[in-house]
Amino acid sequence: MIAGTSPGRVPRRRGPAQPRGRRLRNREAAITECYGDAMTAVPEWMRPPRPEGWFADDLDHLPEAPRHTELIDGALVFMMSPRRIWHAILIDELRGALRAQAPAGIEVVREITIRLDDKNRPEPDVLVTEQPRDLRRTFFTPDQVLLVIEVVSPESAHRDRTVKLRKYAESGIANYWIVEEEDDGAPVVHTYELDGPTRSYVPTGIHRGKLRIPVPFAIELDLDGLLPGRTS
Template identity: 45%
Template sequence: MTSTLSEETSTTREVGELLANWPYPPPGGWTADDLDRLPQEGPHGEPDFFKHVELVDGALIFMSPQKRFHEHVLYGLRTCLNAQAPKQLKAVTQMDVVLGPRQRPCPDVLIIDSEVARDRSRTAYLPQEVHLVVEVISPESELRDREVKPRRYAAAGIQHFWLVENNADEPVVYVYELDPVNQSYVVTGIHHGRLKLADPFPIDIDLSELPD
């Protein structure tokens, strides 16, 4: 992993020090910057051990292998969103967002500024660069996706949030918008079959015919 966020400032810690007492966290816990310094291999040489990991409330979360439904929805939404987005916005998948020193989740789909998307060295984005986060529910991530992550995204000021549920292998999209007074999300619609919205830009997606 490579560091990308010049705005982030913290004391650099050696990887060997961080992993010295694995699986216990290092003194002071894990930080968002630590993820850019973790090796791909595990503490005992396990290949790709840290390849898919995110940081939520200071804890490292290892992501399970994707089911086909998950991959299908990610690819389909990214493809459709990029086909309909204005030129100043770009949809990307599974890129981190640094919400704070101990918060670096990895949403399934993001809408970000096209200008920052052109920087191919980035490993993460900041909340002010993100216009929409999408989480697709997996069995092992239900609590994080439904309760923990939405609160963190809202507190960081990200305007739009979608939660995608699996209903008999068909996606159902719950659409939320930020209430600026309470800094929390309010549901604005539940979409079966067709997703038609005006914000964050005009969107019209046939959920039953996502690109594959």
């Protein structure tokens, strides 16, 4: 009897280790056998470049990826439905209003990713930073971001309210806003501030009509005025 085995059990013999390339080919063959043409129809660029999945830096080397591609927990996330004009106009107007009030040295940027860690690189709708303008930049890091804003759409609601809420807090971003749409089309802003010891967000207000808040700088917004031509 071989040490470490039970009486009557025959120890399993392991064959020689397969080269990595052969293991990957066997894995792809097994996936194809299981899922058939559904897997073979996937474009080559959408296949993870390694068994561990995608890394944050991979987003800089995917020219075929659609705009606004994000990385969440090592998986590519695409915008699956077209954005409504409400969403696009609100982002533009919100950014413009914040830029008009921002002190010198503060930049308000839209739709640039934040590299939270090796497996997470989300793209917020708007962010506020003290970093000097660099036209070659493709991402920020959490320590460079003062405020993140997500304008909720039906497709992004779960990520914005739960997944990103947790991940932005865990990465140490001090302020987070979630902008929702009321039944009449008016924007309502939920504001959060980071509790440092717990690395979680604390709600600081639900703002309708007007928003006045002192961080990351003194901000006063006429929320109804951001979409003056809205209809219910």
